[in-house]
Amino acid sequence: MNDSSTGLPFLKGHGAENDFVIVPDPDGAIELAPEHVRLLCDRYAGIGGDGVLHAVRSAKNPEAAHLAADAEWFMDYRNSDGSVAEMCGNGVRVFVRHLLEAGLAEPGGDGTIPVATRAGLRRVRLEADGRLTVFMGRAELPDSTGIEVAVGDRRWPARKIDMGNPHAVAFVDDLAQAGHLLDAPSVSPADAYPEGVNVEFVADRGPRHVAVRVHERGSGETRACGTGACAVMVAAARRDGLGPEGLPATYRVDMPGGTLEITEHPDGQIEMTGPAVIVAAGTTTLVRQG
Numbered sequence: 001m002n003d004s005s006t007g008l009p010f011l012k013g014h015g016a017e018n019d020f021v022i023v024p025d026p027d028g029a030i031e032l033a034p035e036h037v038r039l040l041c042d043r044y045a046g047i048g049g050d051g052v053l054h055a056v057r058s059a060k061n062p063e064a065a066h067l068a069a070d071a072e073w074f075m076d077y078r079n080s081d082g083s084v085a086e087m088c089g090n091g092v093r094v095f096v097r098h099l100l101e102a103g104l105a106e107p108g109g110d111g112t113i114p115v116a117t118r119a120g121l122r123r124v125r126l127e128a129d130g131r132l133t134v135f136m137g138r139a140e141l142p143d144s145t146g147i148e149v150a151v152g153d154r155r156w157p158a159r160k161i162d163m164g165n166p167h168a169v170a171f172v173d174d175l176a177q178a179g180h181l182l183d184a185p186s187v188s189p190a191d192a193y194p195e196g197v198n199v200e201f202v203a204d205r206g207p208r209h210v211a212v213r214v215h216e217r218g219s220g221e222t223r224a225c226g227t228g229a230c231a232v233m234v235a236a237a238r239r240d241g242l243g244p245e246g247l248p249a250t251y252r253v254d255m256p257g258g259t260l261e262i263t264e265h266p267d268g269q270i271e272m273t274g275p276a277v278i279v280a281a282g283t284t285t286l287v288r289q290g
């Protein structure tokens with residue numbers, strides 16, 4: 001805890017109600033230990049959030065310095081349990097909304113704002129309707145043979161998909177079958193995801209239209225997950241028999257907190273479009289200068 005009365009600035013924002021505490025720290029001067037992240041995300045003793053978006057200039061962070069020539073800003077994403085993740089899809093939209101509103105970035109010649117992440121460079125475009133589109137790169141689809149997820153006594157086969165972070169996608173008849181998701185679904189075989197996993201449960205709503213609930217690694221059940229929506233779209237497109245000849249294809253992905261539109265192109269590139277809003281700004285004594 002910071003022992004001075006002066007606090008450090010923070011902002012609060014969300015993308016489809018996947019919510020984040022933004023910690024502006026251009027020079028990387030703030031000590032952001034796991035316990036600081038847990039406190040910031042605590043919905044009673046802190047500000048509350050599914051994660052923290054630590055905004056550091058890429059040149060000032062050893063994990064992002066190699067991307068500094070391409071992206072001035074590094075999104076140092078943390079889950080609410082204090083763990084580090086490679087990428088956050090809803091988070092990068094909120095991150096760019098903050099940069100735009102704070103006058104810290106503007107669209108380049110190609111109309112996008114670049115962001116450095118642990119999963120690499122991601123570009124974000126502001127749409128005419130106010131939503132933001134993230135160019136999410138390509139999904140990796142490792143062999144999923146024998147992968148299952150279980151909640152209570154129910155089990156489902158799952159598709160292993162990597163969006164820079166790990167996902168297990170299970171198709172269910174009814175989202176209520178996933179229960180309360182207070183605990184992480186179990187995944188078998190136990191060594192399938194040594195780094196942990198984000199688990200998505202998917203129910204069909206119509207042609208190229210699904211509804212999803214997600215239990216996130218490091219955050220628990222959230223109202224939406226951007227990388228998860230991308231993983232779900234790719235799994236649904238493969239289940240629907242869409243190969244490169246059937247692309248580009250766009251799926252509507254409804255999550256409890258809102259809707260994301262995911263498009264996969266013939267070259268495998270994935271675009272995610274959705275909302276991002278900053279809802280508050282203030283100061284906090286929950287973090288301190290390093």
Ligand SMILES: N[C@H](CCC[C@H](N)C(=O)O)C(=O)O
Pocket residue numbers: 018051079084085086087088089090091165166198216217218219224225226227228
């Ligand atoms: N919990 C995820 C990171 C945040 C992903 C999610 N909030 C998103 O919008 O992509 C993980 O540990 O991989």
